[in-house]
Structures are given as C-alpha cells and as structure tokens.
Amino acid sequence: MGLTIGRRLLFAATCAGAVATVYAAQPVLAEIGADLRVPDAELGWIVTAGQLGYLAGLALLVPLGDLVDRRRLITTQLVLAAAGVAVAAVATRAWLLLAGVGLAGLFAVVVQTTVAYAAALATPADRGRTLGTVTAGVVVGILGARVAAGALAAVAGWRSVYLALATLLLALAYLVRRLLPADPRAEPASYRAVLASLGGLFRERLFVTRGLVALFLFASFGTLWSGLALPLAAPPWRLGTAQIGLFGIAGLAGALGAARAGRWADRGLAGPVTGGALALLTGSWLALGQASWSLWLVGAGVLALDFAVQVVHVGNQHALTAAHPDRTSTVVGGYMIFYSLGSALGAAATTTAYASAGWRGSSILGAAFAGCAVLAWLAGRARSAGGPAGRVRSAGGRKAAGPVAVSCAPRSPTAS
Structure with missing residues (x-):
C-alpha cells in the first residue's frame, strides 16, 4: 500500500x-x-x-x-x-x-x-x-x-x-x-517475544553499526544545540534569547533540505551520501568554532550540521526498516535508544567543555563526536566488505551482521 x-x-x-x-x-x-x-x-x-x-x-x-x-x-x-x-x-x-x-x-x-x-x-x-x-x-x-x-x-x-x-x-x-x-x-505475537526480539537486534552488525553512528551523530548535534547559546550570549555579541533563537531557523532550513535524502536512499545512493554527509558534519565544526568573531560562519555551520545530521538519520532508518520490514516498530525503537543516549551525552558534555575551555573546547568536542561517527561508519563498511566470515546468524534465522566494536573517546577539550 x-x-x-x-x-x-x-x-x-x-x-x-x-x-x-x-x-x-x-x-x-x-x-x-x-x-x-x-x-x-x-x-x-x-x-x-x-x-x-x-x-x-x-x-x-x-x-x-x-x-x-x-x-x-x-x-x-x-x-x-x-x-x-x-x-x-x-x-x-x-x-x-x-x-x-x-x-x-x-x-x-x-x-x-x-x-x-x-x-x-x-x-x-x-x-x-x-x-x-x-x-x-x-x-x-x-x-x-x-x-x-x-x-x-x-x-x-x-x-x-x-x-x-x-x-x-x-x-x-x-x-x-x-x-x-x-x-x-x-x-x-507476545509482548515478551517482541522485547526479546529487540534484545536480539543488538547482536546484528547492521543495527549496531547504524546505532553507533547515530549515538555519535546526535552527541555532536546535542553539543551544538545545548551549548551554542553560551558564546552567543557572552561578549562580544551579548545576544538576547530572541536573537539566539533565530539560529534555529538556519538549522531548520538545513534539516528540511535533508528531506531529499530519502529520495537518494530510494535510488540506492545511501552509502556515498552518508559518507559525504558525515564529512560535512565534521567540517561544519570549523565554521561553528568561529563564534567569537563571525556570526555568518556560525549560521553557515548550523545549516550544514543540521543538514548532515538529518541526511544520515534518514539513511540509517531507511537501511534498518528495509532490513526488517516485518518489525519496523521494534527496530526503530531500538535505534532511537542510541539517538537518545547520544543527545544526552552531547548535552551534558558541552557545558562541561565550555566551563573548562570555552566555546573552542565545545567545538573540539563536537568535532570529535563527528569523527567517531565517521569511524563507526567506516568500520561497518569494512566489516561488510569482509564477506561471510564476519557474519553471524540472528535469532530469526536470517544472516545478520555481528556487532562492531568502536572505541572512540573524544579528546579532552584542552588537548589541542
């Protein structure tokens, strides 16, 4: 239908x-x-x-x-x-x-x-x-x-x-x-069986890879939106709440532009588009880090970051629902656990980084989270290219990817 x-x-x-x-x-x-x-x-x-x-x-x-x-x-x-x-x-x-x-x-x-x-x-x-x-x-x-x-x-x-x-x-x-x-x-089916199915997803390579990408993706997103008001309200700008809120419009424009990402996924372009969007996400922090002297660069960085985040997010959901068309609710709910944890991580970490190293420290943190998302995505592609040797069988009997272990702790904001 x-x-x-x-x-x-x-x-x-x-x-x-x-x-x-x-x-x-x-x-x-x-x-x-x-x-x-x-x-x-x-x-x-x-x-x-x-x-x-x-x-x-x-x-x-x-x-x-x-x-x-x-x-x-x-x-x-x-x-x-x-x-x-x-x-x-x-x-x-x-x-x-x-x-x-x-x-x-x-x-x-x-x-x-x-x-x-x-x-x-x-x-x-x-x-x-x-x-x-x-x-x-x-x-x-x-x-x-x-x-x-x-x-x-x-x-x-x-x-x-x-x-x-x-x-x-x-x-x-x-x-x-x-x-x-x-x-x-x-x-x-029973509710207990559905919850067991949710647990089984965490043994599948595709699910874990896309989940880790989402965790770091939204940690970078949370770093921006939970911390951006701090440098904008501080000297030399001293912007008010309403003025700071205008940057949300730039983010909205970028994110709505990413609605086209779904069409790209339908055409089989999800892989290269995701890679390009993750590179854009990382690069956006070069512009966002200039908040002390250029609001135009900050606006451009906000637009680029929100565009990149939503492109990757749509691609992730497309891949997971296509792989599990019979249990879309379970797979989307499980995937969004990574999203929620990443958002919370970014929100909590950015204020700590700002207190110790200013907006420069928060920007390094956001870029580090973006870099971790890139590494998680590359690790998943490398495992997929490895062929059957790296595959495990899921609870439902279909072949599925095994978990990808990605260790990527962001550098301390004072490390650069």
Whole structure:
C-alpha cells in the first residue's frame, strides 16, 4: 500500500506535535522557575524528566507497534501525551509539573510508532521519500517548538505553551483516527517475544553499526544545540534569547533540505551520501568554532550540521526498516535508544567543555563526536566488505551482521 501526500503530511505533523512536548520547556525554563519557585540549579530536571520518560518509552512502548493496530496505538498515545502536558499546564507544584512532563515524554515516543508505521505503509520504491518527509516533521517539532514556545509564552505565559500543545495533540489524535488506515496484525505475537526480539537486534552488525553512528551523530548535534547559546550570549555579541533563537531557523532550513535524502536512499545512493554527509558534519565544526568573531560562519555551520545530521538519520532508518520490514516498530525503537543516549551525552558534555575551555573546547568536542561517527561508519563498511566470515546468524534465522566494536573517546577539550 502506498501513501498519499496528505497522509505523509499527517504523519509528519503527528511527529512534530509529539516531539515538541519534550523540547517546549527549554525556552521557558526561567519563567517556570520564577512561577513555581524552582531554583536555577534544579531547572534542568524539567527537561530531564521528559527525556527520561522518552527513554523509557523507547524500550517499553515502541515495540507495541509490532503487536497491535498502530492507528489505534498512535491515537491512544497522542491522547495520553496530551493528558501529560495538560497536567503540566495546571501544575502549582514542581513535583506535579515534573510528573506531567515525564508522562508526556513517555508517550511522546508515538513519534517512533508513527515513523515505523509510515515505513510499513510505504512501498519499497518510496520508503526513503516517506521517511524523509516524516523525519522533516520531527525536525520541525524539535527546532520549531523552541521558537513557538518562546513567542507564545511572551504573549500569554508559559502555561499557554502546554495548553496549546494539549489542544494540538488531541486534534492530531482525531485526524489520525479518521484519516489513517487500520493496521490489523496477521501474526500476533507476545509482548515478551517482541522485547526479546529487540534484545536480539543488538547482536546484528547492521543495527549496531547504524546505532553507533547515530549515538555519535546526535552527541555532536546535542553539543551544538545545548551549548551554542553560551558564546552567543557572552561578549562580544551579548545576544538576547530572541536573537539566539533565530539560529534555529538556519538549522531548520538545513534539516528540511535533508528531506531529499530519502529520495537518494530510494535510488540506492545511501552509502556515498552518508559518507559525504558525515564529512560535512565534521567540517561544519570549523565554521561553528568561529563564534567569537563571525556570526555568518556560525549560521553557515548550523545549516550544514543540521543538514548532515538529518541526511544520515534518514539513511540509517531507511537501511534498518528495509532490513526488517516485518518489525519496523521494534527496530526503530531500538535505534532511537542510541539517538537518545547520544543527545544526552552531547548535552551534558558541552557545558562541561565550555566551563573548562570555552566555546573552542565545545567545538573540539563536537568535532570529535563527528569523527567517531565517521569511524563507526567506516568500520561497518569494512566489516561488510569482509564477506561471510564476519557474519553471524540472528535469532530469526536470517544472516545478520555481528556487532562492531568502536572505541572512540573524544579528546579532552584542552588537548589541542
């Protein structure tokens, strides 16, 4: 069954709305802290609560997509995510806000259920194009949430951000229920068997290689977006929050340009395109490292980095869903565990690097993560070229690649 343009756009909008629940708090943390009397040192827990819920959902909820009707599952998860952000919107205590954000994060993994369902419905000839469109929706949600939340909060306060999200998620749930096809399961399996299948993926070379690439890829991405505001707000620029937010538009333009990556994958060009994108990712840090004297170079670096990240991300998902068309939810959920860990690693490491060596240290760190992604990709290609000697048999009986061990610890920011 193919997908119409309207359905692809609905999938993309669903992803954008769901992922926004995890990132909407970032531009309004100061307002939340002032309203609920949360100390500055503890504000990070608001974002962390959503990320922890998301990580739990990747392992526990996304595999359900290989068991039940995904249309019904997406609808239910959107409604429950809406309930979470509604709780956050009316919270009068910090613990209640954390509970609401954590609940919303848990069910925001509807993003991965949606990506997997879109890949399953697409024909092999247009799977890449479909994944490119849906992934563009994810990027719009991540970057657009920051811009929209800041603007809405300036007009109506931080609670309006969560109320608007709750309304959007409920509207999307209604549209999904009405416009997407049902997804009956011909071969029902047990939840325990699906979780065991998820564990088995970590013994497959293709999965581990693409997962390691994603881990370092999004560590580099997290290094940029969790640390860029620091040099821009510092001398000589002293930019305000709204001005810093404009760099998100450059990132959005780059990421949306990468939607074409799916078409390249459909044409069998995923290998060379991924290699080129990883080289671009590494090179982008040469421009990003010039934040002390050129905002134009920073803008160009942001555009290049986001383009490269999304090209590789789409290629990874295309390869994995093509290899496992019978369990797209499980393989996408497992892959996104690497994504989540990488994002958290980059976010945590960049502030430490900045404190010890300034933005130069953060830039070296981001470039080191990008270099590790290149090495993981090259190691995977080298093993694949080695032929049958390097292959192991997966639990399902098909030949699959064995795990690739890549040791790539980034240099200390002070090492150069």
